[in-house]
Amino acid sequence: EVQLVQSGAELKKPGESLKISCKGSGYRFPNFWIGWVRQTPGKGLEWLGVIYPGDSDTRYSPSFQGQVTISVDKSVSTAYLQWSSLKASDTGMYYCARAGATDDSFDPWGQGTLVTVSS
């Protein structure tokens, strides 16, 4: 079974750093793009970016370029999303998801990681 398992919920203060993870199993991890999607009550689903674990090729949404960093460690089949200095506006649910072999739709999705940034 193809599965993505994300790290647990985080409560952070503005200005703090954070790295959340997404571990893939049940498939050849290096061969499929992994993406990150944010969900907030006011803005629905937002596509942050994707990474190809095989060569770490990364694409970002212009809205998130410079705000987050997507990385991968294929030796442990894990993708990461990190912030160097969190803001309250980073609060939301973050999902990772795998792209398909022949198309870039996302399936499956991880269970989500809730990030709360509050002083």
Add this chain to the structure above:
Amino acid sequence: EIMMTQSPGTLSVSPGERATLSCRASQSVTSNLAWYQQKPGQAPRLLIYDASARATGIPARFSGSGSGTEFTLTISSLQSEDFAVYYCQQYNDWPRTFGQGTKVEIK
């Protein structure tokens, strides 16, 4: 950036009735479009990819159509488990973008 616009925002439908959801792209995405279903407290689930191909395990009552800039998701006979929010997403161009969602509620 390609903007995806879904309509209506909310659709009130009785169980057993047909639901028709629309998604419009600001420029052509050819057939590179997906539909997702999301229920409260759950991650989105892929329903349709490549505009009309059903994902694994998705019931035949879900169908997708369209190409270019106009797309439709049809649920032929709504079941109780189909009341949810539905999102379209284009993957023809970078960055990939989602529509704002259509909520299907019980009438």
